[in-house]
Amino acid sequence: MPGSGEPLLEFLEVMRRLRAECSWKAGQTHRSLARYLLEETHETLEAIDTGDPAHLREELGDLLLQVYFHAVIAEEAGEFTIDDVAADVTAKMHRRNPHVFAPDGQQRAAGGTPDEINEAWEAIKASEKQRSSVTDGIPPTLPALLYADKVLDRLERAGTEVHPGDDLGDRLLALVAEARVSGVDPEQALRDAVRRLL
Numbered sequence: 001m002p003g004s005g006e007p008l009l010e011f012l013e014v015m016r017r018l019r020a021e022c023s024w025k026a027g028q029t030h031r032s033l034a035r036y037l038l039e040e041t042h043e044t045l046e047a048i049d050t051g052d053p054a055h056l057r058e059e060l061g062d063l064l065l066q067v068y069f070h071a072v073i074a075e076e077a078g079e080f081t082i083d084d085v086a087a088d089v090t091a092k093m094h095r096r097n098p099h100v101f102a103p104d105g106q107q108r109a110a111g112g113t114p115d116e117i118n119e120a121w122e123a124i125k126a127s128e129k130q131r132s133s134v135t136d137g138i139p140p141t142l143p144a145l146l147y148a149d150k151v152l153d154r155l156e157r158a159g160t161e162v163h164p165g166d167d168l169g170d171r172l173l174a175l176v177a178e179a180r181v182s183g184v185d186p187e188q189a190l191r192d193a194v195r196r197l198l
Contacts, residue, residue, distance in 0.1 A: 011064075012082055015072045030070055037066045049191060096124045122157065134158055145187045148176040156180075 018025045044059040071082035094101040099117060112120070129137060134154045138147065152173075155162055162177065164170035179186040 011068060012072070015065075015068045016075075019072055019076065025069075028069070028073070030073060033066065033069060033073075037070075040066055045191075049195060095128070096121050098124075126157075134160075143187055144172075145176060145190060148173055149180060149186055152177055152180055 020026070040059065040062045044056070044063050047056040047059040050056075067085070068082060071080070071085055075081045094103075099112065099120070131137060135151060138150045138154070140147065142150065152162060162173070164174040164177070176186045179189060
């Protein structure tokens with residue numbers, strides 16, 4: 001059953017009050033909170049790996065706290081609000097999912113297979129971004145396997161063939177390419193393999 005949205009509004013007021021009345025929270029900036037956002041993201045990934053819904057629910061709450069914290073800081077600076085964040089991502093979902101949301105007066109696009117839907121998403125995203133290089137928009141701080149996967153995906157879309165060499169880095173890159181061909185997320189596959197050791 002869909003939620004009422006009231007807890008989200010209440011949480012927004014909690015974050016505004018904490019910024020006003022807690023000296024530690026009042027002193028935080030986007031930059032000082034960056035490490036906590038990264039930490040909470042990794043804790044959420046760990047909760048997903050454990051398969052424990054209660055753990056995942058808790059970690060999603062901590063991740064949501066980071067989103068609201070950053071939005072309240074921006075609100076105070078007159079930059080944007082949490083409503084702006086939600087409106088922007090809602091508009092993005094409408095644009096990038098024409099098989100679900102047809103523009104006014106137009107017929108919905110055909111759904112297709114998951115691969116076809118992903119290709120359409122990527123094409124729409126590329127038309128919006130106007131990238132000047134293959135790595136534009138890929139954070140270089142991503143874990144190496146995920147970074148390699150994303151770069152290989154971009155190169156493949158650009159029609160560029162990759163021929164790794166023989167050193168260790170090249171062999172790792174070849175394994176990421178092999179995972180892509182097999183439809184396997186190399187980052188998740190390695191995490192699963194390490195977890196099996198424990």
